[in-house]
Amino acid sequence: MAIQKISESVYMGMCLEMGTPQQVASRRDIIDIVEMLRSNENRPFTVMLSGSRREGFRLSGSDTDYMRWPNNHRVIWDFSQVQFYNTQEHILILCDSSESPPGFTLLWLPLETANSRVMSACVRMNGMLYISSSKYREVTCSIIISGSTPHGPCGSGSLGNVEYDHAHCFISDFWPPSASSWIDRCQSWPPPHVVNDIIRNGCHFVAIGHKLGNHTDKEWRISFSQAEYKVVYSMNHTQFLTYGLLKLFLKEIINKGLRDGDKLLCSYHMKTAVFWAIQQNALPYWHPKNILVAFWVCFKLLLKWVYEGNCPNFFIPENNMFLNNIYGEAQRTLFTQLYILYEKGIALLLHSPSINSYIINVLCNPRLTICTVEHSLISEVEFDEDIFNEISIYESMGSVDLRICRKYLHAVEESIGLPLTQYHNVMLRKLTATILQRTAFMLHNLYTNTGSNKQLYIVEKMACHMLKIAARFGFVSDMLYIAMYYYKTFRYREALSVIDITKVKLVQPYLIYRSHVDRERYIEAVGGQSLSTKMRQAVAKDIKLDNAIFYIDELIPEQQSSNQNNQPTLHIPPLVPLYMLELLCSRHVDTMRAQRALDDLQVLVHHDQGQLVPVHLRDISWEILGICQQISGDLQAAMYSYQQSLRQYPRHRIQTATRQRIQDLHL
Template sequence: MAVQRISESVYVGICLKIGTPQQVTYRRDIQDIADMLNNNEMLKTPITLMISGSNREGFRMSGSDMDIMLWLNNHRVIWDFSQCQFYNTQEHALILCDSSESPPGFTLLWLPLEETSHRVMSACVRMNGMLYISSSKYREVTCSVFGFPGSSPHGPCGSGSYDYLEYDQAHCFISDFWPPSASSWIGRCHSWPPPHVVNDIIRNGCHFVAIGHKLGNHTDNEWRVSFSQAEYKLVCSMNHTQFLTYGLLKLFLKEIINEGLRDEDKLLCSYHMKTAVFWAIQQTALPRWCTQNLMDGFWVCFKLLLKWVYEGVCPNFFIPENNMFLSNIYGEAQKTLFTRLYRLYENGLALLLHSPSIRSYIINVLCNPRLTICTDEHTLISEVEVDENIFSEVSANDLIRTLDIHRYEKYLHTVEQLLGLPLTQYHIFMLQKLTATILQCTAFILHSMYTYTGSNKQLYIVDKVACRLVKLSAKFGFVSDMLYIAMYYYKTFRYRDALSVIDIIKVKLAQPYLMYQSHVDRESYTEAVGGQSLSTKMRQAVAQNIKLDNKMFFINELIPEQQSSIQNIWYSLYIPPLVLLYMLEFLCSRHVDTMRAQRALDDLQVLVHHDQDQLVPVRLRDISWEILGICQQISGNLQAALYSYQQSLRQYPQNKIQTATRQRIQDLHL
């Protein structure tokens, strides 16, 4: 009975740490829509990008990276020549697997026709008179030439940062066919996963990531078969207790097993934990996975890991012949790891008292055996907290930015197509925000395309369309998205129109129920929009940071900052909405009402100088001080501008604008 109560208490703790069923669902759904939009066939993109790994699975654990897989759409890997019949070789370069000299789960990739893209050819080597794609050379080429700027090699990936995200991107190849070496997995799927999941997994084939087996004959040239897509589908088919068991094992690994170890001494990784959960579920090691036996599920998986370390064999879930311990867990290292794990095993469930994330939930039960534990997710996390997380998730996945006007047209057609599918409320909500972004970007690109054509009639028509688009976008997006209307009016010299919009936004941003990131009066918010749809909440009661893509110029006064940012491999400026509002109010009022311009500047100064991380987040103080300095410089107060620019340089360089700041200081000529 005590173990059952501890299970319930730990379930609550893990839900708060990792996510309730609702949180995990909306994280996946929101990412699904972002992927569908970016990878739609209508776009005819040369490369497919897929988010994978723990972030895609629904985890949001601190310190975890965003895993990205990219592959060429005009290349396909086949397992034998009979599969050539399914392709038009004018459209697809075919690559043949040669696994004859590779360990299980690895292969060489042979180009039988020796016809491919420059990218692939530059990574080829000759062996026995035939052309093979070298994994080490492909990693080098894709990381240095085709990767995001600033990425560095890390395993099969290139690692770096993109705006707020730390990422690992793996350039790989795709096969539409299930590997013959994994055929035994199909026969094992009696109890789990269900048949429709098995069929879906097989239908989607596999990938090949650019890393060879350390003990193989062709380490530098081999490729590892990746089941990343299949694993995601398996994780999605878990019930929530199984998912939390996986999460608990990840915490166990991070906070207990690997705690205090140097990176080179960390022999177990998150993938081993995932593999243990897969095997435990499929082998029905636990007859029923539910809240009350979370600890039993954890213990089953831990004993399986202990057995694997003792035997020195960790069988890959899809290709059991692939022993994932072969290259690093053997000899003295294996003995040391087993000893360490066995000592933990001897402590029983008390071993989890070493976990900062779990400890208190076990102690609460031990110290108060009569403690009432409520595991209902709606009680665990309030509506306001759920909304905060959803809006944050939507903003993080709102990444569609391009200068190609035709691409935005295709995006809108794709949105129309997606609306015809059976969608969840989170799918629809994400589509709504993406639609707002598409309309905003389209409006500003249209304006920039036709400004210098010399045709007044054409410019008038385009301006009318762009104006309508940016107004329409405000009907879909956050309250703060109305600032794009004000920006558009300012850009087109309609200062009074801009100020009229600013007056409306100012009232909306001043409402006591407004949610801005984690800053919100919960009682007022619940009273104003509690129980209403996410769409209504977003349009009436939520503001987010304004994101200015550095490839587009929205406000001429911020062009140096955008140029500096992109030179420092940062792709967007993020600005607190109230800071941008006061900037626009100052810039517009200068032309029509100088007293109002001074009041706006005073309001901006008070906000930037005295805000306590509520309306000006700490990480956005660099751009906020910068904007204050720009407005002060325009008003002629050069000493105040100098002070603001110096303050900007002292902040955390979130927006990478230091080059522009230093140049502005130099231009003051004080």
């Protein structure tokens, strides 16, 4: 009974660390609906979120992994598959696995008709043209974000405080023949509909060869990333949390204190162990009461693999994933390390800072009652915060043009008849709001200098209508886009009216802004209501200015500087642009109010303790304060604010604009 109670406590702790079933479901639904809309863009490439974030984890320090492939290139396994393609539209690449280790292949280009980027990565072998994985990594590493550095098959780096891995790859619509045995093994798990969906969607090829292969620099690894997240989706929550527990075990115990180059085991090995344990029925029931038994089963399997020097890939078992680095002396050392942990028994988890308290609580309080009813583990406010953070992360969708905005809106319209979850619906509403906001400003910028007065009148009427709809669909803070548009079109009194309404809403104690909220008031105000209602009435997020679209003239230099340094968006705490817009509009109608707005902005930026002006957004906040002070004629104060902006963490990389503004002060 004691081990069961400890298991239940660990399960509860893992729900708090990794997410409850509802949280994980909401994260997955939000990403899935975003990618469904992206598939309607008709861009020359497709981007897919992969890795632990796609699976539903939100672990601090984890990379954000993306896969990207050209839509007009397809990999086939034999010439008989040519019949399924129009060769005028698709460039076909043929697999040649004859000289490659299991799980790897050469990519042969039968006709020299690929795009220039692919052609620049080609090499000749035996008179035939092959796409070199190492050359392809070189030419694609910094395409998306300049300054990215090679990391495995990816281009890696960081945007703000988020690290990323972008893998440029190719796709095959067909399941690999070398993985056909996986289909035969799936008798009980994953379920048939998951297996069929996985097979129907084929696989990918990432640009890295086997270190012991004959053509290391030219080979490509067969990637099952898409299949893997679908397999993870099919896990029950105990299985998912067992996988999460193994990830913590790896990070906080096995690899603790090791440099990256010295880490022999990785998260992928942990995931593979869970996959095999589930499919081989190593545990009859996966339940909160036996999560520690489940962990132990997977750990023993991992220990066995290290002892034997063989970690079989889940989809292609002949691919031994230890061959590259776990052999010889390194293998023996790792086995000794793991066996010492094995001898400690389940007590080894006491070395995990994330888990040990959940074990100690039970050991110190044997009569403790453990609640494993997942929805009672976190409050309604915490659950809502998690969802709205997810929505805010994925609603940006990158820079888009009017054509893509139109396609998004069409895709939203088509989704109305689909069986959608509440998480799908609330994400669709915010995406719609974002698309309408961008469309409104793009239309205005397009027609201001090129349209007739009649066209401009029609466009402005449409834009205002779009922004009002967006405000009804989005966050409380989305009302500020209406105020921005009114200011941009010289309707100062109308802008101030919107600002007055928005200001009242933004200072309500029940408003969620990041983690700043009066939880009791929030429940009183919107508790139990739909997520859409909560979003519209009680949630504020940063104002996001896409650097490809100019919103107000006063921030154009900052947007240009940020854009030139590969930052796609300015993120501004909502009260900062509110006071800025209040000052800019009041200058034309009420100078006393303009001074009050400047005073309010100054107090906010100078004295906020990170609640309403987060530390990582202080660079743009100090910058805006300086702009407002300069406009108001207080040049000494503006100089101080610009200097403060330069001293902050350069989240937006606006230093070029800041230095130019300092020069222009002529003090």
